[in-house]
Amino acid sequence: MSQFNNAFTLFLSLLVEAMPFLLLGVLLSSVLLLFIDEQQLITKLPKNPLLGALVGSMIGFLFPVCECGNVPVARRLLMQGVPTPVAIGFLLAAPTVNPIVIWATWTAFRDQPEIVVLRILLSLVIATIVGWVFSVQKDLKPLLQPAIAKSWEYNFVPKQELKKATPTSPLLQSGTFLLNQPGQMVRMDATVLQASLAATAPNKPLSDRLRLLVDNTIQELRELGAVLVFGSAIAAFIQVAVPREVILSLGYGPVTSIIAMMILAAVVSICSTVDSFFALSFSATFTSGSLLAFLIFGPMIDLKAIGLMLSIFKPKAIIYLFALAAQLTFLFTLFINLQII
Amino acid sequence: MSVSRKFLQPLDRVALTLMLVLSVLIGLLLLQGDGVAPQVRDFSWDGKAIGAEDTAFILNFSRPMDTKSVEENLQIDPPLPGKISWAGRRMAYTLLTPAPYGNSYQFNLHSAKDRLSVAENSPKVMQPFSSRFRTRDRAFVYLGVEEDEQGRLVLYNLSQQQKTILTPRDLVVVDFKPYPDGQKVLFSATERTNSQDLLSSQLYTVTTGINSDSGTQMTQGFLGLRLPFDATANPEPPGKINLILDNKEYQNLKFDLSADGQKIVVQRVNQQNPGEFGLWLLQENKKPQQLNSQPGGDFVITPDSASVAVAQGEGVGILPLQTDAEKPLDFLPEYGMVLNFSRDGAQATMVKFNSDYTRSLFLVTSQGEPQELLRTTGSIKSCQFDPLRQNLYCLLTQLLEKEEYEEQPYLVAIDLKTGNQKPLVILPDQRDVQMSLAPDGLAVLFDQVVAATDAVNPAADVPRTSDGEAIATSRLWLLPLLSPASSPQPTQMQPEQLPLPGFHPRWLP
Known part of the structure; x- marks a missing residue:
């Protein structure tokens, strides 16, 4: 019975911690949908995949969301036709590379400033590399969930094809050209409808747009909130089934400590805004590299966010995302542990 | 669409290759092993x-x-x-x-x-x-009495056996307090040419030129690098005078400096209207402000630098060091005077004037009952806690049973746990004697003033005791104490006369 109580407490705490950030993310996503002209946004983003991924990693400075809030925003970015490396870079780095988290980390690790700097730097590097890897895939359909794929296709593919047809004319990238394509409106799909709503949004009066903002926020919150509840339940269950002590007993060595802290990061699903204080409690016994691994890998992946991620990507894409992020984190922090500190 | 094509998207190829490369790199790194030693x-x-x-x-x-x-x-x-x-x-x-x-x-x-x-x-x-x-140099400041040093503040660095006269000839120093870092001394002084008015003192600071780069100031830059520029690296030369408070409208009577060195409390009286009498608060970069208070006598700033204890009527009032405060924080009706606080503010020594003309020394702690340490028919001049708060060093007097009223001052160490008194040294008869306990608790300085006996009016610029007697000459004595840790009971040692004519010695922190 006490196990059940523990699980329930953990479940509630995860949910209470994550829900405000999810709400913030959903609100930002709705604002992006209705108030930002995506075509202008896209033309301003760099076309170079590596540069795009780096820029995407730094969007977190504009949208300070943690790992629960970044999923709806990343989803919206993808649906609006933002290049893949930008969206992936954002998805992985935004929970770390944002002012709130940087400040929190600085507060916790004031006497180990290198942890703060390396956390930001390595998160940027890893997100950029993974974003760049995903840029090789021009056709995202096999990776995305069907609903997102359709929206992505609507926004993205025609432009690509048109670009191929007349690659020299920059005028073709302007938004009005696409809006005048009536043939695109045949599919009566909810997501596509949403996207088309967005496309026509600039013409609507403000009151209408605000109503749409509320509608869309509620709809997304219902959809993703349910996923979050489910994800939190799984995370709580695993934490009770596999207690922290078991994970921590993996070892304190330069190599084993990293593995232990990475698994711990994935399992505890702690929000990136507060995880540095959690990590601080381990600084007495664990190596700097393993603390960094916790702080870098935790925001990129955690159990409760996997459900949210599954609302965007097919499992294969998520496996690639996490495998690459995990390997890169392990490599960098291992190097730090064995060769530097 | 064939199965193989579906399985080998461009992403699959790149991702799998990269994963393989990363695995190899990790393997190589693991093979190299741990190459760093802790530091x-x-x-x-x-x-x-x-x-x-x-x-x-x-x-x-x-x-x-x-x-x-x-x-x-x-x-x-x-x-x-x-x-x-x-x-x-x-x-x-x-x-x-x-x-x-x-x-x-x-x-x-x-x-x-x-x-x-x-x-x-x-x-x-x-x-x-x-x-x-x-550790910092062992150094103290005193007032000179002879010849050129007369009425001037003199710094003596015991570690380097070096004497420096800090204040200029034209100022006669009345009282002084070193700042907590020892880099400056706050003092009140009158101008030597101003032959009449002994009360027309002004407040000044003077630099001592020692105690730079103290251990409390941690200068650590970002990423743990030491900043190349350390603001405390260059000590100011000794003897730089700065006027803090003038005497244009008010006379400055007494002052105290807070433990953090940020606040000065001055007792002032209006030159035109002697009824306007009270405490003023001085803070850096702010105008002096009058504190809302009842008139009082002696005062001491509390160690937290947030309030001041003032003898008021038949008790001690604790006033907040804020100009907008209306009421005293506390009033202790049972005591007549606060002598001193321990450095952490947890203990204080207070004097109670009993109705049978005796005086009691009380130890008042933040917790627990006040403890009467002694009762005397003489007077209780001053008390200082040793750094470990094991002993209290007090300067007391005892009333000699003679026809003439005569008090004999003596130095005593009181064990705070047991209350045992251990007299350290008996001083020759004199009214105005001051002692100072070294910050490390290893020595006590005291003075022996010889008052001018000739009836002829001495010159106005001659240094005077607090009773106004002109000082003919004065000697400084150093009484070494054994480390309080090595012997819980202070051991008696012979006082040693210093070859420095002067009075009112005070150790630099």
């Missing part, structure tokens, strides 16, 4: 001149350490006994007694091992670490 990242007293307020240093390690190997291999030469405590990778070493002043210390740590390697039975020895720090 000391930061030593908080590195190169510093520490004082009695620096009670502990902190060692910061790059890795979690095997605490036993660190504790066993830590060396300070000459030894400074202390207690070790750990918080993560940080080790704090708290001194049992303040480090004696005027010493230089060598700190060494080698053969310490980190915790991981010890746990894995392949102990890795840390890079040897060594550093130096020193």
Whole structure:
């Protein structure tokens, strides 16, 4: 019975911690949908995949969301036709590379400033590399969930094809050209409808747009909130089934400590805004590299966010995302542990 | 669409290749093994001149350490006994007694091992670490009495046997208080040409030129790098005078300096309207402000620098050091005077004037009952806590049973635990005697004033005692005490006369 109580407490705490950030993310996503002209946004983003991924990693400075809030925003970015490396870079780095988290980390690790700097730097590097890897895939359909794929296709593919047809004319990238394509409106799909709503949004009066903002926020919150509840339940269950002590007993060595802290990061699903204080409690016994691994890998992946991620990507894409992020984190922090500190 | 094509999207190829490459890199890194030894990242007293307020240093390690190997291999030469405590990778070493002043210390740590390697039975020895720090010079300030030094503030650096006259000839110093870092001294003085008015003193500060780079100021830059520019690196030359408070509208009677050196409380009276009498608060970069209070007598600023204890009528009022405060924080009707607070503010000594014309010395603590330490028919001049708060050093007088009223001053050490009194030295008869306990608790300074006996009016610029008697000459005495830790009972030593004619000696912190 006490196990059940523990699980329930953990479940509630995860949910209470994550829900405000999810709400913030959903609100930002709705604002992006209705108030930002995506075509202008896209033309301003760099076309170079590596540069795009780096820029995407730094969007977190504009949208300070943690790992629960970044999923709806990343989803919206993808649906609006933002290049893949930008969206992936954002998805992985935004929970770390944002002012709130940087400040929190600085507060916790004031006497180990290198942890703060390396956390930001390595998160940027890893997100950029993974974003760049995903840029090789021009056709995202096999990776995305069907609903997102359709929206992505609507926004993205025609432009690509048109670009191929007349690659020299920059005028073709302007938004009005696409809006005048009536043939695109045949599919009566909810997501596509949403996207088309967005496309026509600039013409609507403000009151209408605000109503749409509320509608869309509620709809997304219902959809993703349910996923979050489910994800939190799984995370709580695993934490009770596999207690922290078991994970921590993996070892304190330069190599084993990293593995232990990475698994711990994935399992505890702690929000990136507060995880540095959690990590601080381990600084007495664990190596700097393993603390960094916790702080870098935790925001990129955690159990409760996997459900949210599954609302965007097919499992294969998520496996690639996490495998690459995990390997890169392990490599960098291992190097730090064995060769530097 | 064939199966193979579906499985080999461009992403699959790139991602799988990269995963393979990363696996190989990780493998290579693992093969190389652990190549770093633990090291000391930061030593908080590195190169510093520490004082009695620096009670502990902190060692910061790059890795979690095997605490036993660190504790066993830590060396300070000459030894400074202390207690070790750990918080993560940080080790704090708290001194049992303040480090004696005027010493230089060598700190060494080698053969310490980190915790991981010890746990894995392949102990890795840390890079040897060594550093130096020193304690501040033993120095005190006094008022000169003879010839050129008359009425001037004199600094004597005992460690370097060096004497410096701080204030110029045209100022006759009345009273002074060193700032907490010892770099400046606050003093009140009258102008020598102003032959009439002994009360027309103004407040000044003067630099001492010593005690720079104290241990409390940690200058550590981002990323743990030491900043190249250290603001305290260049001590100001001694003798730089700065006027703090003039006497244009008000006479300045008494003053006290707060423990943090930020606040000065001055008792002032309006030149035109003697009824306007009260305490004023001076803060840096602010105009002097009058405190809302009842008129009072002697006052002492509390060690937290937030309030001031004033003798008011038949008790002691505690006033907040805020100009907008309406009411006193507290009123202690049972005591007549606050003598002194311990450095942490947890204890205070107070005097109670009993109805049978005796005086009682009370120890008042933040917790628990006040304790009567002694009752005397003489007077209680001053008391100072030793740095460990084990002993209280008091300057008392006893009433001699003679026909003429005569008091004999003596120095006594009172054990705060047992209440035992141990007289240290009996002083020749004199009214105005002052003592000062060294910040490390290893010596007491006191003066022996010889008042001018000739009936002829002495010159106005002659230094005077607090009773207004002109001082003919005065001698300074140093009474060494054994370290309070090495012998809980202060041992009697012979006072030693210093070849410095002067009075009102006060140690620099």
